[in-house]
Amino acid sequence: MGSTPAAALPALQTKPKFIFFTDFDGTITQQDSNDFMTDNLGFGAEKRKLANAGVLTGKRDFRDSFTEMLDSVTTPFDKCIETLIQNITLDQGFKEFFAWARENNVPIVVLSGGMEPIIRALLAHFLGEEEAGSMQIVSSNVAVRPGKKSIDEEGGWMIVYHDDSGFGHDKSLEIRPYANLPEGERPVLFYAGDGVSDLSAAKETDLLFAKAGRDLVTYCENENVPFQTFHSFYDILDTVKAIVSGEINVKDAAIGRK
Ligand SMILES: [Mg+2]
Numbered sequence: 001m002g003s004t005p006a007a008a009l010p011a012l013q014t015k016p017k018f019i020f021f022t023d024f025d026g027t028i029t030q031q032d033s034n035d036f037m038t039d040n041l042g043f044g045a046e047k048r049k050l051a052n053a054g055v056l057t058g059k060r061d062f063r064d065s066f067t068e069m070l071d072s073v074t075t076p077f078d079k080c081i082e083t084l085i086q087n088i089t090l091d092q093g094f095k096e097f098f099a100w101a102r103e104n105n106v107p108i109v110v111l112s113g114g115m116e117p118i119i120r121a122l123l124a125h126f127l128g129e130e131e132a133g134s135m136q137i138v139s140s141n142v143a144v145r146p147g148k149k150s151i152d153e154e155g156g157w158m159i160v161y162h163d164d165s166g167f168g169h170d171k172s173l174e175i176r177p178y179a180n181l182p183e184g185e186r187p188v189l190f191y192a193g194d195g196v197s198d199l200s201a202a203k204e205t206d207l208l209f210a211k212a213g214r215d216l217v218t219y220c221e222n223e224n225v226p227f228q229t230f231h232s233f234y235d236i237l238d239t240v241k242a243i244v245s246g247e248i249n250v251k252d253a254a255i256g257r258k
Pocket of ligand 1: 023024025026027032193194195
């Protein structure tokens with residue numbers, strides 16, 4: 001632990017004093033793209049909610065339940081992306097937050113259990129190709145299902161997980177090398193998220209933004225993780241600006257529900 005050389009950490013390239021890690025689905029976007037596909041193209045909302053409840057109470061792995069959800073979607077992958085672009089909307093304040101972060105050397109790193117081509121396509125649609133390309137995305141991926149020729153045929157795709165963890169993507173693994181940097185080199189770390197896939201990341205950063213009204217808020221309260229709720233990225237922008245300018249410190253910002 002803590003032995004990762006700084007050069008191997010891509011978000012340090014511009015020597016930032018702050019790094020902003022964030023979940024994608026339900027955090028940068030207003031809806032969860034995987035839930036949307038499951039509810040509308042796969043086995044439906046009722047079955048999905050039942051599976052989610054099992055994950056929250058610790059009865060089953062996030063990964064197993066997530067695989068089952070996505071396996072129920074047999075729509076060709078290109079059609080899935082088309083449907084998502086038509087239905088998923090961006091958080092109201094994200095575009096402004098993104099522009100501010102870029103101008104102020106605060107790298108945004110997207111950590112997602114979702115599939116990279118979907119995240120890239122949605123971000124390119126919302127922000128532009130070049131802007132989307134400038135963001136580091138660490139996520140799961142997609143592959144042709146055995147016996148099929150293309151992800152763009154019926155039943156042709158499957159999710160390929162980022163790692164072997166029960167989350168399919170242990171987000172804490174990505175953040176920890178930054179968190180373990182020595183004093184003086186270590187930037188202040190933020191994280192924004194909304195749900196079960198963010199549980200592993202919640203304890204690693206200096207300040208966690210948890211989406212108001214979502215599962216992550218309850219988890220933070222139960223586990224004493226310092227957090228602040230947000231309704232949109234406008235709230236996050238206000239707080240991060242105040243911290244970057246030195247007006248308040250991260251500890252003062254961890255006020256819980258607001
Ligand atoms: Mg989410």
